[in-house]
Amino acid sequence: MTLFPGVALVTGAASGIGRATAVSFALEGCYQVAICDRNLEGLVETEKYMREVSATCDILVHQVDMLLDDQIEGMVQAAVSKWGRVDYAVNAAGVIGNNDRSTDTTSQQFDLINGINYRGCWLSSRAELAQMLKQEPLPTHDGRPGSKGSIVNIASQLGVVSRPNAPAYCASKAAVISMTKSDAIDYSKDNIRINCVCPGVIATPMTQGDPEFRAALAPAIAIAPMDRMGTAQEIADACLFLCSSKASFVQGHAMVVDGGYVIS
Ligand SMILES: NC(=O)c1ccc[n+]([C@@H]2O[C@H](COP(=O)([O-])OP(=O)(O)OC[C@H]3O[C@@H](n4cnc5c(N)ncnc54)[C@H](O)[C@@H]3O)[C@@H](O)[C@H]2O)c1
Incomplete structure (x- = not known):
């Protein structure tokens, strides 16, 4: 039996960690996956990679801007219109x-970074929670009690x-x-799990795009005892574990996946 009998929704799925997570859902036997991002071209490429690993995965490609409340609500509604529920959201x-x-930071820069990384994540999670509250739990891989849904927010070692x-x-x-922990407290009684993953320095377009920025990362990489960058796949693996019923008692956790950066 697949670990993922339900519907997955992944934001940021046009690139890096979101793409690796979407492809992993397809590879690991999730048959309904919504891939969401503002970059449509990147989403189409992700869809192609997903089709390479799964002939049977039903894929919804959905363009969304994390700065726009209505679009984020619409993203979850699109998945629900197609499949009736959302079980795993990354x-x-x-x-x-x-x-x-x-x-040296303007308030516009502050608002943009927080508007996408924090507010956009909160809006996504809020819309996903609203749907999960309405649905019944799915069966699990080994008969343990299932949840109404599992959300994984991507934070950072930072x-x-x-x-x-x-x-x-x-x-x-x-x-x-902090939002992840608060929501985990509030929605435990509703049988919904909310966790986050805190990646270390990961080789994705975010860190590899600008050669100057890439070079500046060397000291940060060296802080981690494992002394290397992580891969998007290594973060996707943590996300899939937290989404799965193997993590049925993991709640409000901030899982650091960073080669030991924060312990040194
Ligand atoms: N790469 C790292 O070292 C690292 C480390 C810690 C945390 N993270 C976090 O992991 C997540 C994924 O990052 P990544 O490394 O895969 O980067 P990435 O740049 O490869 O992917 C980020 C994706 O987010 C999408 N996005 C950005 N703004 C958006 C918006 N307004 N609306 C919709 N989509 C938008 C982009 O189009 C892109 O596809 C981010 O939240 C990032 O902060 C990354």
């Missing part, structure tokens, strides 16, 4: 910070510890961790 859409101290020149980004990710 909220991965996000942007990198402006790489400046607070006195929500746990800070680095220079990133107050807006670090705060946006600390907020995601």
Whole structure:
């Protein structure tokens, strides 16, 4: 039996961690996956990768801007119109910070980073929760009690510890961790699980796009005892575990997947 008999929804699915998560859902036997992002071209490419690993996965490609409340509500409604429910939601859409101290950061930069990383994640999670509240639990892989749904928000190691020149980004990710814990408390009685993953430095277009930024990451990579970048697949693996019924007693957790960065 598949670990994922329900419907998955992934934001930020046009690239990096969101793409790897969407492809993993398809590979691991989830047959209904909504892939959502503002980048339609990237989504079409992700869909192609998903089809390469699964001939049977039903895929919904949905363009959405995390800055727009109505579009985020519409994203969840689109999945519900197609399949009637949403069981696993991974909220991965996000942007990198402006790489400046607070006195060199404009309020517009602050609002944009927090608007996508924190507010957009909250709006996504809120819309997913509203749907999960209405649905019945699905059967699980081994007969243990199932949940009405499982949400994984993507935070960051930089929500746990800070680095220079990133107050807006670090705060946006600390907020995601805190929101995750608050929601986990509120919706436990409704049989919904909410957790987050805190990636370390991961090789995705976010970190690899700009050669100058890539070079500046070397000291951060060296802080982690494992002394390497992680892969998007390594983050997707954590997301799928938390979504699955193997994590049936994991609630409100901020799972750090960072090669040991925050312990050193
Ligand atoms: N790569 C890392 O080292 C790292 C480390 C810690 C946390 N993260 C977090 O992981 C998540 C995924 O990052 P990634 O590394 O895969 O980056 P990425 O740039 O490869 O992917 C981010 C995706 O988010 C989408 N997105 C951005 N703004 C959007 C908006 N307004 N509306 C809809 N979609 C939007 C982009 O189009 C893109 O497809 C982000 O939340 C990021 O902050 C990444």
